[in-house]
Amino acid sequence: MQTSRDKKMDIDRKFSKDTNEILGMQMDMDNMANRKMDKKKLTGMKMDTAKSKHMKMDMTKSKDMKMDMDMGMSHNEMGMDMNKMKRLMEGYKYHVMLDITSKLMFCWNVNYSNRTVSIRVTCQLPPNYWFGVGFSDYGEVTDADFVVFWNDPVSTHHLQDSYTDSNGVLHADHSLDYTLHRARTEDGLSILEYTRPFDTCDERDYLLDNGTTHIVYFVSKGTPSTCVGKDVRDLHHGFQRVQLLKPDVHLPPLPTDVWTFEITAPKVKIPGSETTYWWFITTLPILHHKHHIVRYEGVIQKENEDIVHHIEVFHCVGRKHVHPYSGPKVPEGKMDPTSDLASCRNVIGAWAMGAEPIIYPEEAGSPIGGEGFSPFILLEVHYHNPHLRTGHVDSSGIRFYIYYNRSCR
Incomplete structure (x- = not known):
């Protein structure tokens, strides 16, 4: 029992x-x-x-x-x-x-x-x-x-x-x-x-x-x-x-020619409910050649630090066009498997409350861009609002550090 x-x-x-x-x-x-x-x-x-x-x-x-x-x-x-x-x-x-x-x-x-x-x-x-x-x-x-x-x-x-x-x-x-x-x-x-x-x-x-x-x-x-x-x-x-006991590790230096972009929520009016998963479809910057993500970190709006619980960024695979969407997450088991949103399943960045930046080893990176790479991205933000507050507007998300090298990492 x-x-x-x-x-x-x-x-x-x-x-x-x-x-x-x-x-x-x-x-x-x-x-x-x-x-x-x-x-x-x-x-x-x-x-x-x-x-x-x-x-x-x-x-x-x-x-x-x-x-x-x-x-x-x-x-x-x-x-x-x-x-x-x-x-x-x-x-x-x-x-x-x-x-x-x-x-x-x-x-x-x-x-x-x-x-x-x-x-x-x-x-x-x-x-x-x-x-x-x-x-x-x-x-x-x-x-x-x-x-x-x-x-x-x-x-x-x-x-x-x-x-x-x-x-x-x-x-x-x-x-x-x-x-x-x-x-x-x-x-x-x-x-x-x-x-x-x-x-x-x-x-x-x-x-x-x-x-x-x-x-x-x-x-x-x-x-x-x-x-x-x-x-x-x-x-x-x-x-x-x-994560109270943070690992005390040495972080490798970033290449000098790294640049950044951010995937953030579009000024979402946080609902006055305890749990909300918000989805937002957007696109990557235009990348004609393969680049590499070498670091990513949360960009959390200060006044919402106690409400933004975790964030994930998914890449929408395939050559299919993904239609614009900004709203509550489609419940598990209720998404049409033929929906273009169903293609957004490969995680390329994530953050959770208390998390530090994620930095790849000097010889590694996550590839993005180049010929045939879909530009569409799904941002998912989990808002944990136990006191049912209203009036909060949020633009939290994830910042990506990008490196381009003609020779693959």
């Missing part, structure tokens, strides 16, 4: 299939299901708490900020100044926007020498709101590993290493495996900087590995005296998928 946990794993496999294929990751789902294993307690890298259950931090009271938790608010109302975003990302190689409404951003660096991740979390909330950020196996807020920040009724700031049980209820994690380095407010933003090991040897903590990591979060109004006992399922929450 299939258990509820087995069913959740099946669902997660199906939902994550595209992302895992794009990132080229092989995930051992049985290993993920058994993360909670017996381990020896780690003696180092503890948060200095003077034996208290939580840390009290001296922070300047943040200014009173207005926040509309209505998920239908317009993009212009929710946007963050791009210059401010760049400042918040300084010193960190990777970032992902978790929640555009509360401007909740997660930035990180990976240190393989001491096997730790350095994290900066920023959030724009009024002082009477509290929030948590962490990790879980399936992007759910049950059985999750959290760091929680809140103000109590007397305006004392607290940071708590926490976890949730199978019912989503918060508990204090007395192992305290997060090291706080800095906490401050700046231009109405709460900014926390801390580190944690890949493996804390704490059965309550999430084990960071090279696969897809689900970053979970919650935001709620209130000034609780403690976060313990709160049911996170009743709060505004969500998750993002990223």
Whole structure:
């Protein structure tokens, strides 16, 4: 008999299939299901708490900020100044926007020498709101590993290493495996900087590995005296998928005469539904001779970083003309096999949330152009919009780096 946990794993496999294929990751789902294993307690890298259950931090009271938790608010109302975003990302190689409404951003660096991740979390909330950020196996807020920040009724700031049980209820994690380095407010933003090991040897903590990591979060109004006992399922929450532990590899230099072009969405008005696959037929630049793709990367519109889940670019094979199309994906099994869209099946570029540029080895490349090469391209963009927001217009896509050499690579 299939258990509820087995069913959740099946669902997660199906939902994550595209992302895992794009990132080229092989995930051992049985290993993920058994993360909670017996381990020896780690003696180092503890948060200095003077034996208290939580840390009290001296922070300047943040200014009173207005926040509309209505998920239908317009993009212009929710946007963050791009210059401010760049400042918040300084010193960190990777970032992902978790929640555009509360401007909740997660930035990180990976240190393989001491096997730790350095994290900066920023959030724009009024002082009477509290929030948590962490990790879980399936992007759910049950059985999750959290760091929680809140103000109590007397305006004392607290940071708590926490976890949730199978019912989503918060508990204090007395192992305290997060090291706080800095906490401050700046231009109405709460900014926390801390580190944690890949493996804390704490059965309550999430084990960071090279696969897809689900970053979970919650935001709620209130000034609780403690976060313990709160049911996170009743709060505004969500998750993002990223590859947290990026490979630390040397990237080969590009030829000096490389040029680029982009295949992007045509200012798509993102529907206010949870999942949308958008298709767009367009054409390649005119290439009379065979060229080679030597690199490609995602070009993601900043204000839609938390909605654009993954992108694929398909080449339409054959000499058949492909008619213009821009709209929702034709459902699986419902496409007419004689349709010209059915010829668009060869992937030449792909991106998923958190992915780095793909660079071919110096001696390799993906051929495009030349005599008999179809110019037609199908762009597919997956929009993941769990809060059903409206008013977003998107032109995300993929940038290709092209090289021409009379002798084949």
